[in-house]
Amino acid sequence: MAGTFLSDAPKLQMPVECTLGQDCYIQNYVDRDPGSGVRDAGCGGLTYDGHKGTDFALLTEAQMQAGVQVIAAAPGRVVATRDEERDGAYASGKKVAGKECGNGIIIDLGNGWQSQYCHLREGSISVNRGDRVKAGEPLGLVGQSGQAEFPHLHLSLRHDDTVVDPFDPEMQDACASDATQTLWTDPVKYSSSGWLDAGLTATVPRFETVLAGAPLPPPRETGPALVLWGYGFGLRAGDTIGFAITGPDGISIRTTSEVDASKARFFRYVGKKTPPSGWPKGTYAGQITLSRDGAVIARRPASVRID
Template sequence: MRAAAAILALVLAAPAGAEAPRLALPLACNLGENCYIQHYADRDPGPGVRDHACGAASYDAHDGTDFALPTLAAMAAGVAVLAVAPGTVAATRDGQADGAFAAGGDVAGKECGNGVVIDHGQGWQTQYCHLAAGSVAVARGDAVSAGTPLGHVGLSGKSEFPHLHLTVRHGGTVVDPFAPNPAAGCPVDATAALWQVPPAYMPAGILDLGLTVNPPDYASVKAGAPRANVLPAKAPQLIVWAYGWGGRTGDVLHLTLTGPAGFHFAHAAPIERDQALFYRYAGARIPSPAGWPRGRYTATIRLVRAGAEIGARDLSFVVEG
């Protein structure tokens, strides 16, 4: 989200020597497990892209940090957005529909969607965008502490996936919470961050995986496709699928199935272009008229970049019948 889209922001003058707040995480989730950072702030002053770790996990002029959920099902279950530091609520907005932008709706002037701005004093503010419709739980003038629930992660405003866009400002100027000194080179020393406990840098990874008899369509994967724990021995094929974030041209997604009687299937799926979100699947046909060897199987997904593994997950299931 560009700075011009941050329509809830209130610009305050910053007193000299103002001490920065120490920030807690803004979501009630476990980073890297059931939520992840989709985009960091763009530190490149020109048309290029550079995050605080010298990577490209951002996009041009992105002015905040996007904390994302893996699926629409996770959003529907309700994940709380939390205040990152003590302060006073300076502004709120609610009532904007979730999914309006993805459906082709006009969100001009309301790109932040449902949101909250908190004044932390001495010129410091935080802004929370794309909250779920009807979920904003605070009002202007409310005092909050770090961890106070503000609402739920949603899909309102200019948003194509469920996430919280968090922007930190000081005196009206955007501050990268991972690298508050704009003159600092990269990678930035983690001790310089505003976070109480700096989140590990994860430019890409695996969001979800599953086993099916037929490939699920991408829409159902994004929505939160159900995962089978037991598959029939006479299934004509076994499909392993993976859903991930941060794919870059040249990455390779390795999908592997292992099982009883020495069964082994492996497939390497290249990522042929940069993709903020990606989905791949591969499968093996039934090996004999007798069906699949009965017993426990394991699906393993590995995302490899420049020869190094940057993300991996596995899942076990049973073939019976």
């Protein structure tokens, strides 16, 4: 299969103008399980049954509103577009049957290859049917149209109408998290889990507020509490989450807990009510960790100063 199949395969660059692990991340990979189960390229579960692409997700809705550019991963000719679907319709309970891709673009890459871009922001698509595009050329903005629960770009690659996983185009049975034979030219690496953001606040924020990217109240000397929160992806049952807060005058708050259920996206926090004398002035440092099979696989710091 590798000969002709890979000899004319397109090379793909990062399709979103963002930095993985900083202001975007991969939420879902191609589902490689032929049955009713799920399995991603790294033999993990960061996908769902029948998922046919790679989902490049933004951290917050505020990023989507500010505008994050979608660019052509490979050169080709535009063969179809749609640009009139409302963002957030599916998340608000609207039916999107037949238009699950939302606002999208299909590009013919030649030699039986096609790329498809889905869930772009309404009214943002900047190319038309028949246009020829170069790799890196702007196509539109990341959105939440179609069957999208959060702002992201779904990129699907097909060869002769068969889905191809760019992380391991030969779709081998072995885990491909460290595969060298990928179709990416940019350093797009497989990541099974991670922290996306963390902070120290005066109250427990709602997860919806964090996802919106709205401002959160900082801790104060006489505020209601001191809270360390974290937001991440790819949580697995059996993982361990650790929280640590240190501050002036020997203040130390530490907790660990084992996870009982897997979550595609998750939010956790720990905190303590403000003592009657208030919080001592100075710098407070927080750190959250995610451990799997006894080893820390992700950590995220946070700090704040109380004056």
